[in-house]
Amino acid sequence: ADEKILLKERIRTLLRERDAVLVAHYYVDGDLQDLAEETGGCVSDSLEMARFGRDHPAKTLVVAGVKFMGETAKILSPEKTILMPDLDATCSLDLGCDPAEFTAFCDQHPDRTVVVYANTSAAVKARADWMVTSSIGLDIVRHLHEQGKKILWAPDKHLGSYIQKQTGADMLLWQGSCLVHDEFKGVELDLLKAEHPDAKVLVHPESPANVVDHADVIGSTSQLIAAAVSLPAMKFIVATDNGILHKMRLAAPHKTFIEAPTAGNSATCKSCAHCPWMAMNGLRNLADVLENLSNEIHVDPAVGQQAKVSINRMLDFAA
Numbered sequence: 001a002d003e004k005i006l007l008k009e010r011i012r013t014l015l016r017e018r019d020a021v022l023v024a025h026y027y028v029d030g031d032l033q034d035l036a037e038e039t040g041g042c043v044s045d046s047l048e049m050a051r052f053g054r055d056h057p058a059k060t061l062v063v064a065g066v067k068f069m070g071e072t073a074k075i076l077s078p079e080k081t082i083l084m085p086d087l088d089a090t091c092s093l094d095l096g097c098d099p100a101e102f103t104a105f106c107d108q109h110p111d112r113t114v115v116v117y118a119n120t121s122a123a124v125k126a127r128a129d130w131m132v133t134s135s136i137g138l139d140i141v142r143h144l145h146e147q148g149k150k151i152l153w154a155p156d157k158h159l160g161s162y163i164q165k166q167t168g169a170d171m172l173l174w175q176g177s178c179l180v181h182d183e184f185k186g187v188e189l190d191l192l193k194a195e196h197p198d199a200k201v202l203v204h205p206e207s208p209a210n211v212v213d214h215a216d217v218i219g220s221t222s223q224l225i226a227a228a229v230s231l232p233a234m235k236f237i238v239a240t241d242n243g244i245l246h247k248m249r250l251a252a253p254h255k256t257f258i259e260a261p262t263a264g265n266s267a268t269c270k271s272c273a274h275c276p277w278m279a280m281n282g283l284r285n286l287a288d289v290l291e292n293l294s295n296e297i298h299v300d301p302a303v304g305q306q307a308k309v310s311i312n313r314m315l316d317f318a319a
């Protein structure tokens with residue numbers, strides 16, 4: 001505990017000395033989330049992380065999350081230094097969408113508007129017409145559908161088919177998935193709901209359809225936290241990375257939050273309910289990168305400039 005206090009103090013000092021701000025995702029360790037908030041940084045979903053990093057005047061952003069979040073920050077602010085606690089923190093959606101294969105797929109379907117999820121590499125974003133996050137994907141696809149556009153969607157098949165069902169849009173789906181959300185189980189969730197008939201079910205749309213079908217609220221991490229606060233229920237079953245429970249419990253301390261059931265438990269399933277890449281962010285490596293100004297994120301400027309077009313379309317739409 002003493003080491004934790006010392007590390008946090010060191011990080012606060014280094015953030016000031018380096019003119020740096022900490023931007024954290026809701027799935028990272030609770031200590032990092034708290035530090036981000038108390039030092040004037042932000043803890044939020046992918047959309048707000050991107051916007052906050054772009055608009056903040058600090059010269060250096062430290063992104064506690066996964067690679068695509070650091071890359072998005074760099075693409076939006078190429079003049080800033082972007083650091084990450086661990087450069088190996090990636091995402092199964094990003095890994096499952098190879099830029100060369102994706103480009104070939106797009107080339108086979110030139111009649112489709114290419115919409116990609118934020119959880120992709122800079123090169124994939126550069127090939128896209130639009131980038132979206134989970135908080136705004138539905139609205140953007142609805143808008144494109146109303147304009148008569150046919151869509152090529154990548155990489156998350158669950159989020160894609162959820163949006164397809166909601167909007168009725170013509171969507172060709174890449175077959176990627178998030179290894180964390182893929183583990184939530186519909187039948188077991190149904191049984192848990194029967195045990196807790198007074199609970200409301202909060203589901204991230206990266207979850208499989210038979211889990212989404214049981215949801216009272218479907219949304220991005222920020223939207224699920226907002227629902228946990230605003231809904232009158234006292235009990236919630238939560239189907240997303242359990243890192244989110246930290247913020248839910250802080251925001252609604254008198255309410256009860258239960259993790260949705262997964263295929264296994266932590267002994268049998270490494271990625272059940274917690275992302276192994278988000279878990280690579282800690283106090284120690286955060287302090288080290290601030291100390292040494294190491295682990296800088298670089299994006300090829302030409303690729304970045306092209307990717308920025310698809311990201312800015314989303315940010316303009318959201319404005």
Ligand code: 13P
Pocket residue numbers: 025027044045046047119133134135206219220221222
């Ligand atoms: P949001 O926070 O944008 O809902 O994204 C979830 C996610 O996949 C981050 O890994």
Ligand code: SF4
Pocket residue numbers: 027066090091092093119178179180181206241275276277278
């Ligand atoms: Fe990727 Fe899933 Fe981890 Fe989010 S939780 S970073 S979508 S693997």
